[in-house]
Amino acid sequence: MQAVGIVVEYNPFHNGHAYHLEQAKKVAQADIVIAVMSGNFLQRGEPAMVDKWTRTKMALAGGVDIVIELPYVYSTAPATDFAKGAISLLSAIGCDSFAFGSEDGAIQPFMNTFQLINNHRTEYDAFIKKSLKTGASYPKSLHYAYEQLSQKFPATYIDLAQPNNILGFHYIEAAMMLDSNIKPLTIPRIAAGYHDALQEGASIASATGIRKALAATSALQSVQDVLPKASFDYLADWYEKYGKFASWETFWPFLQFTLIRHTPNELTRYAEVTEGIEHALIKAAKTSLSFSSFMEKIKSKRYTWTRLQRMLTHIYTGFTKEQLQSFDAPSNIRLLGMSKNGQAYLGMHKKDIPLPLISRVAAMDDTMLAVDIHAAEVYNLSIEHGTKEQSLPKDYQTPPIRF
Structure with missing residues (x-):
């Protein structure tokens, strides 16, 4: 079975994600899709609006076959380490390729950009230090260094001012540095940009736009058109239970x-x-x-x-x-959910996976996993406060969701 990997947060899973999922499977000619998904805290340093178990259900309903957790150590890290953790796990679980959404939409400019920076690393680092001395932020200094190099060595490069291009570059960088055989693919983003607000009458919106719309009004109907029915229903069920989304x-x-x-x-x-x-x-x-x-x-x-x-x-x-x-590389693969096809894939490949595949957390003694469990506990504490509803799933007791 051919497997394509994707790196996701699904905060929440929306129509744009459904499109990306469909295209990833098509472009990779894959039989199944494996998603490595951030847990309850995300790469931009914020709590996910609903917990990882609810987002796993959204993913499986949307067509993902296997959902594994990106450990807290990586899910809350700067882009370089975020990508390193994600690509390490997708490689370990046997993905033949990985597909990411990008503003650029073509893979060769990403490869050119990687070669540019990798071949001129000393010069690149010198430009970064020069910019930092002016008081510029680290991201701005990175962009300055990239601009200087790309002008000096002209070719077709990606726009590293765009958020999905940045992550895509780091995914490719991670795959190269890990010497992985996993093949990179990219899917062009459509309709809504990363930070775009929700547009009336649109069927596709960014996750950021959806969260902003829900923060401005508690009316879930305001985002119904940009979410698959399953995602909308899971959000509605969450809100009915807890009366708030995490932020x-x-x-x-x-x-x-x-x-x-x-x-x-x-x-x-x-x-x-x-x-x-x-x-x-x-x-x-x-x-x-x-x-x-x-x-x-x-x-x-x-x-x-x-x-x-x-x-x-x-x-x-x-x-x-x-x-x-104390952490250098992922120590386990935490299974959050799977479809029947996903279960069949794991049955075929389990013996070839070099990391422990965890489904029964209570029986494991793993320091990286302990960090994930603790993060889930403090997340749940803030959600449950002030409600009389049933508590959220205890992370160490929750088995993988079968869909």
């Missing part, structure tokens, strides 16, 4: 308490907390009534919104620098 605004009282209860020195233990910002975090937390007002106080030229959110995610979950440095 930093809904988590703010817990995050605020977490920040204030620490001393500045204690905050420096956590991953990505650097350069004296710990004092500003505590000061702003004491005087902010909302997450958005807090962020406006601490955002600066040097710290992007995403970098700050990742930092706060690690503080909230208690993930330390020492823990981060």
